[in-house]
Amino acid sequence: MGKQVTEMLKGTLEGIVLAILSGRPAYGYEITAWLRDQGFSDIAEGTIYALLVRIEQRGFVDVEKVPSEKGPPRKVFSLNAQGREHLDEFWRTWSFLTERLEQLREGGK
């Protein structure tokens, strides 16, 4: 996809990753692969790792290092209480935005 998604992802990608982690713990490589699978065809690897570092520093996730059979050890992230709260707020903000845009889409017809 093009540049439009890129700009739209700013601010939502973090929520997306938190939402994924709210379902189950996961590590960077896994998340990237899953997103690519879901149609986010050109998510860059580095992007996810940088984002994970960020949310770790903000205290939204707990980290555990788990050895892998193939390749270097995985850093498995899981959402903690603070992260869950942040995710809730993300959904509230997201709902606000979608409502406004839905209205605009209706009106524009």
Added chain:
Amino acid sequence: MGKQVTEMLKGTLEGIVLAILSGRPAYGYEITAWLRDQGFSDIAEGTIYALLVRIEQRGFVDVEKVPSEKGPPRKVFSLNAQGREHLDEFWRTWSFLTERLEQLREGGK
């Protein structure tokens, strides 16, 4: 509202403004006021004007200078064919994003 909206607006604000202009021509001050009315309480004026300059340079809008009874002349923007096309693409991208997020929201319950 907080910083979350700010980040989410990146990439969507442009679509929002184009959607507004698809309904009727408008000028910066008017758009800002309308957005504030719609709940985007802390949209900065400068942001809108900068965005308008951008979409003008990209050729999405036509501009007309119209004298105002009160204050300096208005720059009235109207969406042209190219802008309409870009707006369509914006809606496609937006739909893609909302679908993925809706799925995530369901799954996360």
Added chain:
DNA sequence: CTCGACTATTCTGTGTTGCTATGTACCAGT
């Protein structure tokens, strides 16, 4: 007539974010 209030646009600097590109490291199969 000057001051403030409202209308309307413009500009400069700042912070956050995702992308590009590159590098590191570990292991399996050939």
Added chain:
DNA sequence: ACTGGTACATAGCAACACAGAATAGTCGAG
């Protein structure tokens, strides 16, 4: 040794929204 898949990390860049201030025009109150 070489390739390819797994897994993480980082430095530099571009785009975008914001904060804040400057500029400019009109009008009514003092």
